[in-house]
Amino acid sequence: MTSTTESLIGKPIPRQEDPRLLRGRGRYVDDIPEPAHTLHLGFVLSPHAHARIVSIDASAALEMEGVVAVYTGRDFVDCIGSLTPDKEQPGFQRVGREAMPVDKVRFVGESVAVVVAVNRYIAEDAVDAIFVEYEELPVIADMDAALQPGSACVHEGTTDNILFRAAMKTEGFDEAMSAAHIQVRDTFYSPRLSALSIEPRGCLAVYDESHDALTFYTSTQIPHIVRSAICDVLDWDETRLRVIAPDVGGGFGMKAYLYPEELIAAFLSRELNAPIKWTADRREELLASVQGRGYRFDVTMGFTADGELIGTKADIFCDIGAYPGYPFGAATSAGGAALYLPGPYRMKHYCYETRAITSHTCPSGVYRGVAAPSAFFATESLMDRAAHLLGLDPAEIRRRNVLVDEDLPYMTPVNIPFTSGTFQKCLLRAIEVTGYEEFRRKLPPDRMIDGKLRGIGIGCVVEHTGQGASRYRIRGVRRVPGFDSAQVQIAPNGRARVWVSQATQGQGHLTTFAQIAAEQLGLNIDDVTVIEGDTGQGPYGTGTFASRGAVLGGGAVMRAANEVRDKITRIAADVLEANPEDLVLSDGHAYVVGVPELRVRIRDIAAMAHSMHDRGLPVGESFGLEATNFYDPPLSSITNATHVAQVAIDPVTGLVEIERYVVVHDCGRVINPLIVDGQIHGAVAQGISSVLSEAFFYDDQGQALIGSLLDYLVSTPLDIPDIEVYHEESWSPDTEGGFKGVGEGGVIGALPAVVNAITDALRPYDAKITQLPVRPEVVMSILTGERGK
Amino acid sequence: MSEETHTISVQINGRKVKVTVEARMLLSDLLRGELGLTGTHVGCAHGVCGACTVMIDGQTARSCLTFAVQMDGATIETVETLGDNASLNVLQQAFHEKHALQCGFCTPGVLMSATQLLNRNPDPTETEIRRALSGNLCRCTGYVNIIRAVKLAAERMRGLAASSSAHASASRE
Numbered sequence: 001m002t003s004t005t006e007s008l009i010g011k012p013i014p015r016q017e018d019p020r021l022l023r024g025r026g027r028y029v030d031d032i033p034e035p036a037h038t039l040h041l042g043f044v045l046s047p048h049a050h051a052r053i054v055s056i057d058a059s060a061a062l063e064m065e066g067v068v069a070v071y072t073g074r075d076f077v078d079c080i081g082s083l084t085p086d087k088e089q090p091g092f093q094r095v096g097r098e099a100m101p102v103d104k105v106r107f108v109g110e111s112v113a114v115v116v117a118v119n120r121y122i123a124e125d126a127v128d129a130i131f132v133e134y135e136e137l138p139v140i141a142d143m144d145a146a147l148q149p150g151s152a153c154v155h156e157g158t159t160d161n162i163l164f165r166a167a168m169k170t171e172g173f174d175e176a177m178s179a180a181h182i183q184v185r186d187t188f189y190s191p192r193l194s195a196l197s198i199e200p201r202g203c204l205a206v207y208d209e210s211h212d213a214l215t216f217y218t219s220t221q222i223p224h225i226v227r228s229a230i231c232d233v234l235d236w237d238e239t240r241l242r243v244i245a246p247d248v249g250g251g252f253g254m255k256a257y258l259y260p261e262e263l264i265a266a267f268l269s270r271e272l273n274a275p276i277k278w279t280a281d282r283r284e285e286l287l288a289s290v291q292g293r294g295y296r297f298d299v300t301m302g303f304t305a306d307g308e309l310i311g312t313k314a315d316i317f318c319d320i321g322a323y324p325g326y327p328f329g330a331a332t333s334a335g336g337a338a339l340y341l342p343g344p345y346r347m348k349h350y351c352y353e354t355r356a357i358t359s360h361t362c363p364s365g366v367y368r369g370v371a372a373p374s375a376f377f378a379t380e381s382l383m384d385r386a387a388h389l390l391g392l393d394p395a396e397i398r399r400r401n402v403l404v405d406e407d408l409p410y411m412t413p414v415n416i417p418f419t420s421g422t423f424q425k426c427l428l429r430a431i432e433v434t435g436y437e438e439f440r441r442k443l444p445p446d447r448m449i450d451g452k453l454r455g456i457g458i459g460c461v462v463e464h465t466g467q468g469a470s471r472y473r474i475r476g477v478r479r480v481p482g483f484d485s486a487q488v489q490i491a492p493n494g495r496a497r498v499w500v501s502q503a504t505q506g507q508g509h510l511t512t513f514a515q516i517a518a519e520q521l522g523l524n525i526d527d528v529t530v531i532e533g534d535t536g537q538g539p540y541g542t543g544t545f546a547s548r549g550a551v552l553g554g555g556a557v558m559r560a561a562n563e564v565r566d567k568i569t570r571i572a573a574d575v576l577e578a579n580p581e582d583l584v585l586s587d588g589h590a591y592v593v594g595v596p597e598l599r600v601r602i603r604d605i606a607a608m609a610h611s612m613h614d615r616g617l618p619v620g621e622s623f624g625l626e627a628t629n630f631y632d633p634p635l636s637s638i639t640n641a642t643h644v645a646q647v648a649i650d651p652v653t654g655l656v657e658i659e660r661y662v663v664v665h666d667c668g669r670v671i672n673p674l675i676v677d678g679q680i681h682g683a684v685a686q687g688i689s690s691v692l693s694e695a696f697f698y699d700d701q702g703q704a705l706i707g708s709l710l711d712y713l714v715s716t717p718l719d720i721p722d723i724e725v726y727h728e729e730s731w732s733p734d735t736e737g738g739f740k741g742v743g744e745g746g747v748i749g750a751l752p753a754v755v756n757a758i759t760d761a762l763r764p765y766d767a768k769i770t771q772l773p774v775r776p777e778v779v780m781s782i783l784t785g786e787r788g789k
Numbered sequence: 790m791s792e793e794t795h796t797i798s799v800q801i802n803g804r805k806v807k808v809t810v811e812a813r814m815l816l817s818d819l820l821r822g823e824l825g826l827t828g829t830h831v832g833c834a835h836g837v838c839g840a841c842t843v844m845i846d847g848q849t850a851r852s853c854l855t856f857a858v859q860m861d862g863a864t865i866e867t868v869e870t871l872g873d874n875a876s877l878n879v880l881q882q883a884f885h886e887k888h889a890l891q892c893g894f895c896t897p898g899v900l901m902s903a904t905q906l907l908n909r910n911p912d913p914t915e916t917e918i919r920r921a922l923s924g925n926l927c928r929c930t931g932y933v934n935i936i937r938a939v940k941l942a943a944e945r946m947r948g949l950a951a952s953s954s955a956h957a958s959a960s961r962e
Contacts, residue, residue, distance in 0.1 A: 014885050021893030022881040024828015024868035028894060031827035121792075121813065198832040198840055198928050199894040249830070249894025250928050282833040506892030506929045674888045678934060682891065685931025709837035709926075717919040717932040 008519040009737075012674040015511040016530075017504075026247045029202045029219045030279045038204075039068055041265060041278040042123030044113040044130050045287060046105035049141065049360040049702025051134035053104060056113055061129040066122035068272070070130065071264075072113045073100035079271075080263055081233035085329035087478045091166050092330060093158045095358070097323040099233075099260045099267075104137065106154060106322035107362050108704045109287025114264055116272065120279075141702040143296065143319045143357045154322060154358040162355045163320065163330035164476075166338065169351040170413050173311060176349045180302030180310050182389050184382045188299065189771040190374035190751075192319075192696040193292040194285065194712055195367045197505070199249020201289060202279035203262050205269035213240040215536075216266055220245045221256040222543035223503050225327050225479065227535045229258045230266050241266075245533035248505040252686070253366040255505065256545040257290050257325045283707055291696055292367020294319035295337065297378040302349075303386050307397045311349025312379065314341050318371065320356045321363040327479030328366055330356040335475050336464075337371030342412045343379055344423040344462045344640050345401040350413035360702040366545060368686055369463075369747035376461050380752030381769065384457075384759065393440065394756065395431050398460050402427050416464065421640045422666045422728040427460055430642035430664040433726060439646065446764050452648040454659075455761025459643040459752030465667070465741025466551025468632040482632060484541035484552035488517060488560040489626035490568075492610040494588070494603030496521060496528045498561075501541020502553040503533035507743065508675040509549060513557045515671055516737070520561035521568070522585025522602060539628050547639070547741030550671060555631035555736030563627035568605050574618040575600045575608075637732045637740035641665040643684070643749035645757040651783055654776035656692055656758055658721045663749065666728040668740030677725045680746040684723050687750025689715035691758075695773050713775075797861040801826070802870045810857040817841045819857035820867060828868040828897045832926070839925035842898035843867050849905045868897035871904065880904060880942040889938035891929035899925045903939050911947055915940070 020026060044056075058070035076099045084096035100111055113130055117123035140146045140154055146161035154161055177183070203218035214236075220226050223243040231238040248255065261278055269276040280289070298315035316337045324330040334356040342350055387397040403410055403423040410418040431437065439456050447453045469482030487499040498517045502509055514528040521528070531537055542552065565585055572590035573580040576598055583590050585602065592598040607613035609625040617623070646660040663680055670676050693713040697705040706712050731738030755769050758779075767782045792811040799806050801824065810819060817834075820826040820843070829852055832840035836854040843852045844866040872878040877885060880903055890896040899922060906913055906921035913921065918939045919932075927935060 014888065017893070018885045018890060019877060019881075021890055021896055022877055022884055022900070023872060024826070024897050026828070026893050028827075028830070030831070031821070033825070121811070196928055197892070197894075198838055198926060199830070199892065200832070247894075248892065249832075250892040252928070282835065282838075506890075508888075508891070678888045678891055678930060681931035681933040682929045683931075685933075686928070708835050709833050710835070714926060714928075716924075716926065717922045717936065720932050722936070723931060723933050 008515040008525055009669070009671050011515065011672065013511060013515060013525065013672055014674065015508045016514060017508065017510045028199055028247045028249050029204055029217050032204055032217055032246065034277060035206055035275040038275040038277050039116050039118065039272065040120045040123045041276060042115040042117065042120070042127040043111040043261065043284065044127050044132060045284065046108060046110045046112055048105060048134050048136055049108050049139045050137040051105050052137060053101065053112055054133040054135050057131040058113065061115060061126035064122065064126050064129065066118040067126045068116040068118065070113060070115050073098060073102040076100050076264065076267070077102050080267055083229065083233060083258065083326040085324050085326040085479050089476055091164055092476065093163045095155045095158065095163055095324060097260070099263045106360055108702060109284070109362055110322070111260065116268065139360050139702040141361065141698055141700050142359055143317050146357045146359045154360060161358045163324060163358050164334055164356040165354065166335060167353040168414070170349050173349045173351045177302045177311050177313065181305040182386060183300055183302045184385045184389065185300040186382065186768065186770055188297045188374065188378040188381065190293045190295045190377065191772060192294040192364060193367060193690055193694055194696055195252040195254030195289065195292055196714055197250030197252060197254060200280040200282060200285045201255065201259065203265050205265045205276045207269040207273060209273050214266060214269060215242045215244065217244045217246055218262055219248050219255055221251040221503055221505060221545050223533055223535050224501060224540050225543060226258050226262065229326060230263060233263060234267055242536035244536070245503040248503065251505040252368045253292065253370070253545055254290050256366055256543065258327070282709060286696070286706055286712060287704055288362060290325050291321070291362050291364040293374060294364045295371055295374040297374060299378040299382060301379065301382045301386060303390065305390070307386065307390050307392050307400050309345050309347050309401045311347060312342065314338065314352040316352060316354035318356050319359050319361065319364060321359060321361045323363050325363050325365045329477055329479065331476045332366055333371045337375055339414050339416060340372045340464055341375040341379060342414065343376060344403055344460050346403060346407060347413060361698055368683060369744040372463060372748045373687060373751040376459060376748055377751040377755055380459050381755060381759070384756050394458055395436055398427055398458060402460060417635060418638045419635065419733055420730040421638050422730050423640050425728055426640055426642040426664040426666055429726060430644050430662055433664070434644045434660070434662045436644060447761050452650055453761040454648050455757045455759070455763070456644065456646045457753050457756025457758070457760055459749045459756065461641055461745065461749045461752065463547060463639040463741070463745045463748055464636040465547035465639050466633055466637040466735060467546060467548060468552065471636055481542045483630050484556050485539040485628065485630045486553065486556035486560040487538050487626065487628040488557070488564045490564060490606045492606055492612045494527070494601070494606040496523055498528060498530045498557060499538025500530060500532045500553045500557060501539060502544045502549050504544060507544065507549055507679065508672065509553060512550065512671050512675060513553060516554055516557045517561045520558060520565050522590065523588055527588070547743040547745070549741070549743070550739045551633055551637055551735050551741050552631055554671065554739045555633060556629055558736045559629035559631055560627045563629060564625055567625060568602060571605050571608060571618060571621060572600050575615070631736055633735045635734045637668060637735050639667045639740045639742065639745050641745050641749045643753035645753040647754070647757040647761050649758070649761045649779060654779035654783065656774065656779065658688060658754065661721050662724045663746065664726045664728065665745060666730055667742040667745065669729055669731045669738035670727060671739065673727065676742050679742045680725050681723050683744060683746025684750045685715060685720045687747040688720060688754055691751060691754040691772055691774055692719060693773050693775055795858045797858060799860045800864045802866055812856070812858050814857045815853055816855040816857050816860060817852040820852060826867050826869055830894050830897060832895065838895070839902065840895045840898040842901040842925065844901055844905065849902055868900055871900060879945050880907065883938040883942035883945065887934045887938035887941060889930060889934040895925060895927045899927065899935060906939070907943055907946060911943060913943060
């Protein structure tokens with residue numbers, strides 16, 4: 001048993017969720033036992049990026065034994081409304097997506113027909129037997145084509161292919177920048193990525209005719225939003241749909257969307273009065289699940305002769321693909337890119353123009369870190385270039401600009417307050433623990449040590465975490481509620497259950513939130529069970545994405561648990577004939593401070609509260625021991641970190657090896673360091689992977705050049721080093737509990753740190769890395785280019 | 790279209806099973822669908838991600854690239870054989886203590902690959918661990934704690950480490 005005499009918050013408690021997962025007893029959507037007579041879906045995917053659907057012949061498929069039905073877009077158009085995430089507002093061109101297109105396809109992998117069959121094997125046979133005639137149309141395969149003057153529009157009813165745009169310039173920007181001693185400028189490209197959760201998407205819709213109710217299991221990060229949106233477009237009663245996100249095998253933002261397959265499965269389950277199941281295969285995941293990135297950043301930074309950052313100009317282009325995803329809409333990546341680009345540095349002047357561009361490619365959206373990793377790839381690369389031009393060390397130019405304690409509270413040029421943080425401390429500590437200065441001293445000008453080119457790189461970053469309702473409204477994201485909630489209930493036996501409106505996909509919420517609740521209630525952690533991901537249990541909320549779980553879920557649990565704690569304390573004070581202010585709850589008891597023998601078991605209080613005890617409740621006290629509370633933080637919580645990567649490049653093969661990786665990180669008050677470190681490790685690995693190898697490519701006809709994990713190159717255990725993590729803890733003064741978010745910071749810091757380390761190792765070749773990934777062939781082209789001179 | 794069927798006898802997790810399968814049924818579907826052993830997961834169905842890794846006659850194999858009909862007479866072990874109802878085995882316990890799993894979806898395959906490694910090499914170097922697990926993709930952990938957990942399990946299996954406290958975490962105050 002864990003004692004609560006020392007705080008549970010901050011302890012590295014191994015996770016409650018582990019034992020069943022380690023025994024193979026997890027229950028992911030595809031593991032749920034299928035109800036009798038479950039029917040399976042198979043989708044017919046478009047092989048063209050832009051084409052008119054001339055005809056669909058399903059007659060051969062329909063004759064196959066075991067095929068129940070085939071539907072096309074025409075069958076759904078009158079029963080399933082389109083998903084339109086954005087509302088009418090300035091800066092937007094509003095575009096919707098049909099569950100299945102009727103007339104034309106807009107990306108390779110968009111589905112044009114669906115087979116319903118008695119099993120998956122037959123469904124796939126039937127998919128192959130459906131003949132679709134297409135008339136190919138001109139393709140807008142990338143942002144350059146989309147922005148060509150006079151380009152055709154991807155969507156009817158729009159004036160151009162920019163679905164969202166925004167711009168701002170601080171007063172005096174032009175004068176200040178023209179007075180700069182140096183300006184550094186370049187264009188940086190981040191390619192599309194697949195989020196690549198190892199569990200593919202999938203859902204199981206189970207309709208109950210007798211209650212006209214649907215239970216909908218789906219691999220999602222946002223069960224409440226899925227419920228509201230399905231009912232909105234199907235015109236159903238929201239109280240008759242229960243959405244359950246069971247064990248979810250990774251999401252990384254990709255599962256923070258509602259997908260057409262989910263709408264179709266839900267619709268067909270009621271339509272056919274049968275359980276309906278669908279599981280994506282890897283090809284469908286790669287082609288049609290919301291991708292990440294696809295950005296171009298044109299950035300100029302101005303500095304004084306002393307290396308002081310004067311200002312930044314950013315021209316930002318986000319290719320969001322064929323449709324803005326639901327619920328985040330067109331603005332999330334492009335708007336966020338501009339707001340998050342000013343990093344951990346004092347910077348007075350800022351000018352940006354940002355836009356979301358539509359093209360004939362798979363939708364792209366809020367993959368881990370969204371635009372921030374790419375933004376810092378640009379700004380931190382330019383920071384190094386400025387240092388080089390000014391004869392400063394990369395560490396020194398950052399030292400001169402990084403925010404120090406005296407700068408706080410600091411208001412960014414886009415009016416986002418930084419009220420706490422350890423910007424300077426993290427930088428200095430990272431330099432110290434890595435032995436940066438000694439490494440630098442020993443590094444020869446040709447960078448060659450033991451036959452390999454060596455380099456070291458720094459990435460200083462901030463992340464805007466834990467955003468609530470007001471932040472989403474300001475950013476024009478209108479389908480994300482923003483708040484979250486928790487319900488805490490103590491049973492008559494004194495054990496607690498806690499329902500949270502979040503939906504964990506591996507972040508360890510069941511343990512983290514149990515730590516918070518147990519701490520507040522004075523219970524042992526083993527006496528607290530956390531339940532998430534079920535709209536049929538617990539109150540409404542938003543979900544788990546954008547590094548918001550600890551802040552929103554943690555805050556809601558804190559508030560609800562405190563309400564219950566207060567009631568326990570009142571009852572205990574009556575029993576002990578003591579003043580409520582003199583009581584503490586700990587180790588399953590309520591004690592009088594300083595008189596530990598004057599105590600009552602919380603279990604007995606619970607029995608009294610449920611009329612199961614000889615003693616009654618105090619006069620005026622109601623039955624039950626539970627509370628529901630909602631939490632919406634007033635501000636974003638700013639997380640900061642410094643990453644340092646050390647690389648070795650084989651000059652013969654061009655292979656980059658990361659020899660050492662250090663993160664000094666501040667995510668506020670740490671709830672469980674084991675879990676926080678795990679979040680950072682995983683995020684750093686995704687960042688490294690996207691620098692070294694990962695990319696999703698289309699050709700100039702919008703044809704996907706990636707169809708399997710043989711072409712999509714993701715890091716393996718051979719590519720990711722051990723990662724050292726050190727914590728600073730500046731508690732947020734703005735959030736309940738002092739928590740800040742941690743999910744994405746690792747990716748954000750990894751891009752600049754690794755890119756700068758590679759650039760440093762290639763310093764003799766004057767390499768400028770402006771495009772990811774940096775595969776061996778890219779390194780070799782840099783090396784041989786120099787040799788050829 | 791009805792497919793040709795075959796009856797096979799296999800030993801799965803110590804239990805003899807006689808089952809009739811279509812010629813094209815994958816071993817992963819036999820395990821998960823017909824036998825309810827859903828601990829074995831399918832992440833790519835083309836032999837790259839390693840989530841579906843099982844042991845066939847003592848050798849790790851991709852159950853998504855194996856037809857069930859090939860298994861006549863074979864002995865198959867899945868993640869469900871590791872540990873018992875009362876306790877986790879040494880490897881599982883090390884994964885728990887080191888936080889070597891997050892979403893848990895890839896974990897069964899990782900455990901099977903690590904089990905084979907430790908069966909064959911009780912004292913693997915870090916490079917040997919990384920090589921042995923290079924066919925298992927994990928998108929959550931960055932592999933960091935998986936490598937640490939396999940090291941810890943190897944130490945414990947060799948009787949060199951009595952408790953996790955002997956093995957300092959790289960996470961510092």
